[in-house]
Structures are given as C-alpha cells and as structure tokens.
Amino acid sequence: MPSHMLCRKLRDRELGAVELTESMLNRISKQEKDLGCYLTVTGEDALCKAREVQTKLDSGVKLPPLAGIPIALKDNICTKGIRTTCASKMLENFIPPYSAAVAEKLDEEGMVLLGKLNMDEFAMGSSTETSYFKKTKNPWNPEFVPGGSGGGSAAAVSSGEAIMALGSDTGGSVRQPASFCGVVGMKPTYGTVSRRGLIAFASSLDQIGTLTKDVRDCALLMSLIAGHDPLDSTSFPMDHIDYTLYLHNDITGLKVAIPKEFMETGTDEDVKKCIYRAMETFEKLGANCFEISMPITEYFMPAYYIISAAEASSNLARFDGVRYGYRNEMYSGIEEMYKNTRSEGFAPEVKRRIMIGTFVLSSGYYDAYYKKALQVKELIKRQYQEAFQKYDVIMGPVTPSKVFRFGEKINDPIKISMGDIFTSSTNIAGLPGISVPCGFDDNEMPVGMHLIGKHFDEGTLLRTAYTFEQNTEYHLKKPPNGGKA
Amino acid sequence: MIEYEPVIGLEVHAELSTDTKIFCSCSTRFGSQINSNCCPVCLGMPGTLPVLNKKAVEYAVMAGLAMNCTVSEASRFDRKNYFYPDLPKSYQITQYDFPVCTGGHIEISQGDEKKVIRIARVQIEEDAAKLLHDKTGSDTIIDYNRAGVPLIEIVSDPDMASAAEAKSFLESVRAILRYIGVSDCKMENGSLRADVNISVRRKGDKAGTRTEMKNLNSFRAVTRAIRSEFERQVGLIDSGQAVLKETRRWDDTKGISIPMRSKEGANDYRYFPDPDLPEVLVSREWAEEIRRNIPELPNQKMARYMENYKLSEYCANLLTSSVEISEFFEVAAEKSGDPKSACNLITGEMARIMKERKLPEGDIPFGGEKLARLIDLVNLNIISTTAAKKVLEIMFETQSEPEEIVREMGLEIIADTEELSEIISETIKENLQTVDDYRKGKKKALGHLIGKAMARSGGRADPQILGKLLKVEMDKC
Ligand SMILES: [Zn+2]
Numbered sequence: 001m002p003s004h005m006l007c008r009k010l011r012d013r014e015l016g017a018v019e020l021t022e023s024m025l026n027r028i029s030k031q032e033k034d035l036g037c038y039l040t041v042t043g044e045d046a047l048c049k050a051r052e053v054q055t056k057l058d059s060g061v062k063l064p065p066l067a068g069i070p071i072a073l074k075d076n077i078c079t080k081g082i083r084t085t086c087a088s089k090m091l092e093n094f095i096p097p098y099s100a101a102v103a104e105k106l107d108e109e110g111m112v113l114l115g116k117l118n119m120d121e122f123a124m125g126s127s128t129e130t131s132y133f134k135k136t137k138n139p140w141n142p143e144f145v146p147g148g149s150g151g152g153s154a155a156a157v158s159s160g161e162a163i164m165a166l167g168s169d170t171g172g173s174v175r176q177p178a179s180f181c182g183v184v185g186m187k188p189t190y191g192t193v194s195r196r197g198l199i200a201f202a203s204s205l206d207q208i209g210t211l212t213k214d215v216r217d218c219a220l221l222m223s224l225i226a227g228h229d230p231l232d233s234t235s236f237p238m239d240h241i242d243y244t245l246y247l248h249n250d251i252t253g254l255k256v257a258i259p260k261e262f263m264e265t266g267t268d269e270d271v272k273k274c275i276y277r278a279m280e281t282f283e284k285l286g287a288n289c290f291e292i293s294m295p296i297t298e299y300f301m302p303a304y305y306i307i308s309a310a311e312a313s314s315n316l317a318r319f320d321g322v323r324y325g326y327r328n329e330m331y332s333g334i335e336e337m338y339k340n341t342r343s344e345g346f347a348p349e350v351k352r353r354i355m356i357g358t359f360v361l362s363s364g365y366y367d368a369y370y371k372k373a374l375q376v377k378e379l380i381k382r383q384y385q386e387a388f389q390k391y392d393v394i395m396g397p398v399t400p401s402k403v404f405r406f407g408e409k410i411n412d413p414i415k416i417s418m419g420d421i422f423t424s425s426t427n428i429a430g431l432p433g434i435s436v437p438c439g440f441d442d443n444e445m446p447v448g449m450h451l452i453g454k455h456f457d458e459g460t461l462l463r464t465a466y467t468f469e470q471n472t473e474y475h476l477k478k479p480p481n482g483g484k485a
Numbered sequence: 486m487i488e489y490e491p492v493i494g495l496e497v498h499a500e501l502s503t504d505t506k507i508f509c510s511c512s513t514r515f516g517s518q519i520n521s522n523c524c525p526v527c528l529g530m531p532g533t534l535p536v537l538n539k540k541a542v543e544y545a546v547m548a549g550l551a552m553n554c555t556v557s558e559a560s561r562f563d564r565k566n567y568f569y570p571d572l573p574k575s576y577q578i579t580q581y582d583f584p585v586c587t588g589g590h591i592e593i594s595q596g597d598e599k600k601v602i603r604i605a606r607v608q609i610e611e612d613a614a615k616l617l618h619d620k621t622g623s624d625t626i627i628d629y630n631r632a633g634v635p636l637i638e639i640v641s642d643p644d645m646a647s648a649a650e651a652k653s654f655l656e657s658v659r660a661i662l663r664y665i666g667v668s669d670c671k672m673e674n675g676s677l678r679a680d681v682n683i684s685v686r687r688k689g690d691k692a693g694t695r696t697e698m699k700n701l702n703s704f705r706a707v708t709r710a711i712r713s714e715f716e717r718q719v720g721l722i723d724s725g726q727a728v729l730k731e732t733r734r735w736d737d738t739k740g741i742s743i744p745m746r747s748k749e750g751a752n753d754y755r756y757f758p759d760p761d762l763p764e765v766l767v768s769r770e771w772a773e774e775i776r777r778n779i780p781e782l783p784n785q786k787m788a789r790y791m792e793n794y795k796l797s798e799y800c801a802n803l804l805t806s807s808v809e810i811s812e813f814f815e816v817a818a819e820k821s822g823d824p825k826s827a828c829n830l831i832t833g834e835m836a837r838i839m840k841e842r843k844l845p846e847g848d849i850p851f852g853g854e855k856l857a858r859l860i861d862l863v864n865l866n867i868i869s870t871t872a873a874k875k876v877l878e879i880m881f882e883t884q885s886e887p888e889e890i891v892r893e894m895g896l897e898i899i900a901d902t903e904e905l906s907e908i909i910s911e912t913i914k915e916n917l918q919t920v921d922d923y924r925k926g927k928k929k930a931l932g933h934l935i936g937k938a939m940a941r942s943g944g945r946a947d948p949q950i951l952g953k954l955l956k957v958e959m960d961k962c
Contacts, residue, residue: 078532091531098525100532199531204760232534233762311760314564317575318529322627338568361566361755370757 002213017068021050037156041115067110072162075116078197087131090345100197118152139479147177154181165211172423174209175435179398179448190430191236194229202311205427215466219243246459252286261297262396274439274447304424306373313357394452403445437474492692494643499668500676507635508535527633529573541635544667549586549607560585571613579610593653603642648711694728710735794824809847816853821860859887872896900947912938
C-alpha cells in the first residue's frame, strides 16, 4: 500500500504507527533471508520513533504529511550513530557522527527509519552484485538482479520491506533499479536535494532520489527532501515546493519527444515494445509524440565514464586508513599502509574506476580524456536544451536491456555499463528524470519508461507520469508471492 | 672567471587571520589543544561538503589589491590530489587555473635603490594538518587544528637577483599583509612560510634549470638557503655537471639542503575543478568596496611622513616598518607637535632599548601619548635630552608616567640663578688651575669648566644659563 493511503489510515486511526512499523519489521524478518535488501535494520529505533509519532497523533497534534511512514535509506546516506558502509569492506564498521541533510529532514518530519539498504560498493555497478556484504534478489524473480547501484532500495519498496526509500543517482542508480523492480524512481534536477551527508561517488553528477510505489508517493517524498541547504554549495537556492500540486490527470497538448537513437542503441525488442505502447497511450491521452534525433547519444557513455571515474578517484582518495574505516595493520611505513589498506578495502570494480579516473586526470592524458569529456558534457547539455525549446518531455527506455540474471553481466563491465547510457546523460546535463513502470518483458519482469524534463521542471514530469499511471495498471501489479522471492 | 647570478622567485604562504576556517566553522586559533578545533568537514569525513568562508575571499582580494593585482571576477577552486597523512581528504582545495588575483607588483628597496618585483598570482587554498613526531620518533601525531585554515599563496615572478632582494621582498610582503590586517605573518608560528625557486645564469644569459627550496622558516633561513643553493648550482655548472630540476629541503641547523625523496609521479597532482564548489564571484562593486577598506600602505605612509613631517627617507622607512611603530609614532608626533624628536627617540634610544630587551618589533609597552609628554618635558626645558633617555629606560621598566619619573628621580633642569651660582663657585674653587689657564687666554678651558659644573649638577643644570653665568663669573676679574 502506498504511503498516501497509509497516511490517511494513520490520521483516521484505522492504523497505528507502531502497528505499521511492526508489520514492516515482521515482513523484513520473514523475507530478508531470501531477498537481502538490508545491510542494517534499526528495529528498536524504528519502534521508538513510531511510538513517539503515535503519542503525538493521539494528543491531536497536527503532523507533517509523511509522519509515521516507514522509510529506508541506501547505505551511502550517512545516519548518525548508525553504521553506514557504502556496501564496502572499507567502511564495514564506519559509524558517522552526523546525519545526512535528508536523514535529518526525514527524522524531523516524523518518518520512521527502518534501516540501511544494500547497494553496489560505493554505488559503482548496475546489479548490486558488487556489494561486499550480500546479493539482493529481484522480488519478481530471484534469478534476476534487482538493478543497481540502488538495488536494495528498489527491491525493498517493491517487496514491501519499506514503504519508501531514498537512493542516490550518479548515472541511473535510482532509475535503473526502479525500472528493474517495477517501482517509481526519480532523480531530481542537480541541486534540488542537498548532497550533504551523501558519501560522494561523483560530486558533479550525484543526486539523491526517491523510490516509491507510485507517482503520488514520489511527489510527497520529493516535497519533503527538496529544498535549499546552505551547507551544500551546489544546492540551488529555492523555496519549498509542494510537488503534489502537479498531480493532474491531464496531458492534453503535451509535446513528448522520443530520440530515435534511444531506440536504436542495442535496445532490447521487449523494451522497445513497451515504450512504443506507452507512446500510444500518451497519444490516446491527448499528448503529441515526435521522433527526434540526438546524435550526441553515442558519446553519452564515454563522457559519463570519464567524468564519474575522474571525480571518484579523488572522492575515494580519503579512504586511506589514516582516520577511519578499514586499515591493514601489517605495514612498515606509510606507503605500504596506504597500499595494503586500499588494495584490500576496495573490491575490483571500485579499483577499476579509481584507476581509470587517475589515468584520465594524469598529465599527458588530461586533455585527451578529461578535458574532452567536459567538452562533450557541454554538447550534451546543448542538445538537450535545443530539444527542450520545442518539447516538454523527452521519453525513452530507462536502459537498453531488460532485467538480466545474476552473473550474466558481472564479468562484462562494458556491457553492464551500457545499461547507464540513457540515464547518465541526464546526470551529465543536470536534468531531472523519472522511471515509471510501463510493462513486462517475456520473462515477466518489469520494464520502465524514462521521462526526462527541463531543469527544475519536476512538475511536468510528475504530471506526465501521474497521468500515465492513472490510465494504466502496471503499477498495481505485485511481485509474485507478495514479493517474497 | 665567469660571473653568475641567481634568478630567484618566491612562493609565499600566509595564513589568513579569519576567525574560522576556510570551509567549515571551526576556530583558527593558534596554540589550541591538539585536535580541539576540528569537525567532520575539516577532518575530511565521508559525505561532508565545503562551504566557502567569504571572509577568506575578502582578505585574499585585499592582499591582491594591496599588491596591485587584477582581481578575477570569477575564479575557481581545484583539487590537488596526493596522499599524505596531513591531508585529510587526500586532496588539497586550491586554485590552479583561475586564481583570485593575477598580475601585480610591489616595490622593494635596497638602500637607495628601488626595484619592482612582479606578482604572478595570489591564490586561495586550505592549509594541511600538522604532523608532530613523538620523542621516540616511532609515532606520528596528526594535529588537525591547522587543517582547513585559509591560506593565500603569493607567487612572484623570478625577478630577484640576490638573497638580499629575496629577503627584502619577503619583508615587504609581510609588511603589506600585516598593514592590511589579513595575516599576522608570524614565521615562528608558521603563519608565514616561503618556498624559493632558484636557478643561476651567466650575467645577461637565460636562466638555467631551477630547483625549489622548501622548509624555510625564518628570514635567516631564506637568505642562507639561497646563498647555499646558489653556490651549489654554480659548483655543479663549473664542474660540468647538470643542475637537476628537483625539490630540496633546507636543513637550517646543518646549513645544507637535501633533495626531497621524489616518489614516482610525485609531481602529477591531477588537478581538476572541485565539483563541490561553485565559481568564486567577486563583483566590481565588491572589489571596490574592499579596495576602499585598504588602510594606508607602507610606501604611501612613507611618502606622507617625508612630505608632512619633513623626515628623511631613511627615518620614514624605519618608522613604517610595522603598523604598530607607525601608529605609535603618529600619536607621539601629533600630541607633541615635534615629529623630529619623536622620530629620533623612536629610531634611536627606543630601538636600542627594545633590542637590548629583546622585545618583538612594535611591541612597545606604553602608548605614543606618553612619549609625547616626555618630548614636551624636554621642549619645555624641564628636563634635558640626557635626562630624557634615563626616563625612557624607566618607562620601559615600569610603564610609569614620565612626569612622575622626573619628579621621583629629581631630574628637573636647574635654571635657578642662585642655585647655579653656587654650583659655579664650588666648581671654580676646585679648579683654580683651569680658571687660571682661562684667564691667561686659554679660551678652551671654559668648555672644560662647563663640563665640570654640569657634572656637579648631576646633568641637570640648564646648559645655556650655566654657560652664561660661568662666563660672567670668569670674566669678572
Ligand atoms: Zn572544521
């Protein structure tokens, strides 16, 4: 049940906050061994918070919209006093003495934190298989990956182990797992949500995003986490927005563009079918769809890989064993301590990106790679800008491939990274994107559609997604066995 | 014999005296308990983000303007990546491609000669932590109090041709920064540090390969290191060896420099724009406002002293060497209306006393108005200049009022004729031979007698009246 319904039940006393949290914790304890969404479950704290909210409800205090709703966070979002690992050996025992800006907000608004969710190590991956701790299964079929890097977040929402979740999206890490698990995932415009307390992967691309059961929940959660944070210098100075005000069931006259390159870049036939059907739905609902061309598409991946790896190589340099995190104790001399610590603390995928990033920034290669990538970034921005002068929304698949099985791609970094191709372009351009369920493939696994909006035009994205959702039933379909994989 | 000359450029690091650090709100206080001024941001904890301290930008712009630089309307922070335990994030936030100020100059003087030294750039950056080694030498303690303290790096062009010029440049930079109040520039606390680039060339030729000298913690070290490195390079060239491009560490106790361990690719800092920080914007209006707040600079002040107080360039230069001294001087000069005497006492007797007492420059234990009152006592003929020196000595000792010291010590001038006549007759009685010499035409003997009489008065006799009375007495018979 989505949170907007639960909220009403909580307010109408049909359901108690403690009862709700208890039922979530029960479900977690029943399903976790099969699903593996969580790295840490904070049951005691959750119940405590739920009791606090219930006391307020009982005394008739007016509470914020999402008070009492259980939520879980991707494990790269810092939580004061609660282990935050980035699913890495490096931070296996790291307990931050501070909370991320979003975690503070959730707490202030009375939301109940259930725990921390599995992910690819340091958010690098597309299947959550690079987690140091465990695999997360796709609730629709345990043979399949939940997507990544926020696989834990998507699987938790999809399987009912959390009502809502937050993830982080550097190249698609919210939207791709949302698509794979059949939930709604939004990456807002860069600067909308504070990055303070989000353990950085690539600072110029990272943005915290939402994973929810439907579009209304997405709007509710966005309204809570969006807003200016003076302690994040890249946060946009904006007033509070109530995104639910955009939820109109009406897209008459909306101009939707579909770049033909998005359908031709090795895009799976099943995925294409779903997208074309969604296009027809849009047309039926009064929108006008146009095929356009974005020739820059072929440069999305190289630009994304170079920029994200470059920034990651610098962001992850602080994990050196000196102050916190893992330290190899068998060393003589500082050089060896660094070497052993970082060799053992990071797994191959992270090391691969650090090495690529170090390479593209090194003198002699900087101009050929990093500088070029920044130039491509400007071109990508410009092509999107040009498209948005004529169209309201750009539509396409979230990823070219459909949901894949465990082990299918883990050893093929090129193939797995192609999964980010469409989503990552919006991170490069700083644009908002949303993944909405739009069908199923021949394995009966969910397929998502990707809608891209203008800067700070989450409103139009939400309205479009909401209208689609109100007139289709994909979001109502549940994973078999109630999500218990 | 081939004549060589050094080509010297300086990189001066000055800690800005903002109350808080550059990217967090921790205090910058020097000498606090180890690791008491730090937070997750300056410790580089995961997920933390920098927020630029506007004051640091203001101070950097002020420094740049005081050194005749152009202020960039938009500058940028970059990351300088390298691993070292004193660097919490394993990168330093600094300015690489687009510093806040560029293209300035300052004037240095070497005796009567003046020289313009160009400033290539002024950049803002964060300081690193401080490594302390325990007595056994096996453990290293990292003190993060200094991590994130704002710094400016002032980079000169290689315009200096001697150790003396380099020292003079550093002194001028220090004077300017202290004048405008953006840094306390205490080399002993590390709030002013300099790296020196040196190469040598035959006079008139192009400069050779340069080396960089680090760890110069005093003016003396700068001078000595330059001389030593110059000789080393000349020695290499003369013996047909090549000068290697390297960074060397100066050991001031041993008086030698040693090459710093060059790690593989150690100089590849992989600079790139820091994605956590937006461009630093300094509007024309803001720059102008900062310019208006710049106090009078040393050379402007010097010109004014020479013009208004009719002081020599030498004196004006001495008086403007520090803000404290110039402020002290101005009070004394204005209150006494006698800038010459104020200047003479400050640069003469007071400088001597301060040196003797090892007082830091400008650290005068009393105010300029006290000196003015002392000058008044001399000018009103209440005490002699000799007595004034005694009073000064005691003022340093006890900080008492000059009048009080004069009274207690009985230093007033004796101008009373009767009292003086008595001294004179006593003096004559004891020096009959000299009196006789005078009367026989040995006019010089008068001076001798005046000296004797003055001594008898304990230096207090009014010299003019004493002289007149003595002459009258001598010429009597
Ligand atoms: Zn701090």
